[in-house]
Amino acid sequence: MAASVVRSCCRVFLQTSAHGKVAGLSSRCLGGVRWKSSVQHATRPDLPKLAYQKVKGKSPGVIFLPGFASNMGGLKAEALEDFCKSLGHAYLRFDYTGCGASEGALEDCTLGGWKRDVLYVLDELVEGPQILVGSSMGGWLMLLAALARPEKIAALVGIATAADHFVTAFKSLPIEVRKEIEEKGEWVLASKYSEEGAYRLNLNFLKEAESHCVLQGPIPITCPVRLIHGLKDPDVPWHISMQVAERVLSADVDVILRKHGQHRMSDKDDVKLMVYTIDDLIDKLTTMA
Template identity: 50%
Template sequence: MSLFTARPERMALANGVSLAYHRNPGIGPGVMFLGGFTSDMTGIKATTLEQWCQKRGQAFVRFDYSGHGASSGQFAEGTIGGWAAEAITVLDRLTEGPQLLVGSSMGAWLMLLVALARPERIAGLLGLACAADFTDYLLWERLDDRLRDRLQRDRVITLPSSYGEPYIIALNLIEEAKQHQLLNRPELPIRCPVRLIHGMGDADVPWRISVQVAEKLSSPDTRLILVKDGEHTLSRESDLRLLTRTLGEMLAG
């Protein structure tokens, strides 16, 4: 059976949600991929990394948050804190030893929250189009008064997406996310190596968000890589080569 058509394994959580995941054994530090908002673990970045890690014999895990992909749960009930807690559970239960987290878009926000919660487990962080605090500037601030009124009345609305299915936006997602905002903090006490890759042509998450995150990180080993013609998904062949090359450099120390 093909690596990418194999059925995912499942992990039951205490709240009854079942998370779907793929885990490949190998040498450490392991690599753990955290996907973006509405994305799933079958995307090109996740599968490229899995194939790359398999060729190296590197341990690798990819998974779907609740309400995403093959995992159970309702998307509209998801929150930043809940998805971060799920990522921490994946780290705790499905990995051993130091891990290098790769986070895409929302996943890069979550990887920072995981690193703050489990600093002793994190060997490094690699963020792509880091969307820290996106619930403010991508969701709430982009709604006009009519949509804000509707969201506050109905609690859930749908918005068109450039990436396929419409976005389901829940008021609870926006309100709960305020507890996990990072850009308003004076410092992010993360001291492991960090690499942030961001496309300057990103029409969704401004590349200056990654600059702000880099400025707040405590780690002196922090580098920001800007891709002049890069867009939000960073999924072109050249982007994927940059991703694996940067990951390889981090793993080599």
């Protein structure tokens, strides 16, 4: 772990950035007056339209990648938009195929299809280097995007990064349970985040996701990486972020652990930490440039 700095946030961490840019943000990012961006739809040949909201600005830009079955309307995504607008940096948030305001059916989606969505955003909807901010499954997708488009990635920020999650969770089930799921062709995954109380994953989704696993060996990513995780995350264990930190080849990797953090990391102080982390990255990247 020589490449990683592990910070336990039971210490005092949330301090105003040294250059003072974040000090006045809290009221706008965390429940005050918001500046709204309009929803646009990207038309792709033979593929569902992607819904996105974009703010023009300077580089590096910031792109938010939601979690599984989530959308671009969450607190973290909106707080990042307010933050980027306050600094004049470009920002984009979007919905994956089958999620939110984008076209498509969730049950037909695959991890590879969502990776294709992210690459389309990088190739067609933004310009210049980007900081990818991935929440949960979005953290897995940010790693896949950085591997596929390294020249377009300035830095990565993972929030409860769920690298390889569905695959490892399925393989950790008792063998008799796995056999029953394979016979039914569907895994009913209980979740408090679903309106129905569970998500239904078909075997095709699991088998396809297996081809995108990244934790089996070194991850050839060399940009700065920041990984924030809650020690009380009941869904994705915090040691997954530690594994990512160990495997990426970058020498600039920080793991930030929140003592009381849950999976979604959407409490006010969690959002502040995310914003401050990105603020420090932007300052570092622009200073280097």
